[in-house]
Amino acid sequence: MIDIEKLKFDKDGLIPAIVVDTVTKKVLTLAYMNKESLKITMEKNLTCFWSRSRQELWLKGETSGNYQHVVSITADCDFDALVIEVEKDGPACHLGTDSCFHNPVYFNEEIKEFSLDGLMGLLKGRKENLPEGSYTTYLFQKGIDKILKKVGEESTEVIIAAKANDKKETVYEIADLCYHVMVLMTEMGISLEEVHKELASRHVIDHKVKQEKMTK
DSSP states (O other): OOOOGOOOOOOOOTTEEEEETTTTTOEEEEEEEEEHHHHHHHTTTTTTEEETTEEEEETTTTTTTTEEEEEEEOOTSSSSOEEEEEEEOSSSSTTSSSOOOOOOOOTTTTTTTOOOHHHHHHHHHHHHOTTTTTTHHHHHHHHHHHHHHHHHHHHHHHHHHHTTTTTHHHHHHHHHHHHHHHHHHHTTTTHHHHHHHOOOOOHHHHHHHHHHHHHH
């Protein structure tokens, strides 16, 4: 851990802070901190910024309830910028959007980006719009029983492939299973963040159990 005195604040006593969702790694917003707001952020584990327009401290979520719980703060190589990973309680943007960055300027069609967050967005779009000819649309139209049946079938396929020690086929079937589980999540309104938090809570429990065993 570095001393915050090593950080380089600009002539106005500010340092840019890039806020990132710790689950999706999506950039949520760019804000500014002074030493006081940074200290408050570290003390409360909640993002606190310096509002350049209002010229005052701004604890994110104080009025909206959309708090940002700090996971980590990292300085860049020159110590003049910060990246803050957070777990958020709601939209990061004052416009009510998930992120302040939602206005596309350029997209390289030759490079296909994939993320679980992007896939969830696509599935939600399928559920809302139900485009014809889409297999995902078919699943949503058939409903929960069909989706559950497919999850069961794909689980069995994973077991069969793994039992045969066929790594390539197992990877293929796991991908199929993941897709159908995410369709189920979309149908039930379960987010990736909820699953992430559940896994994180189990990690803490597992860590404690290991510690207890080591002390016995």
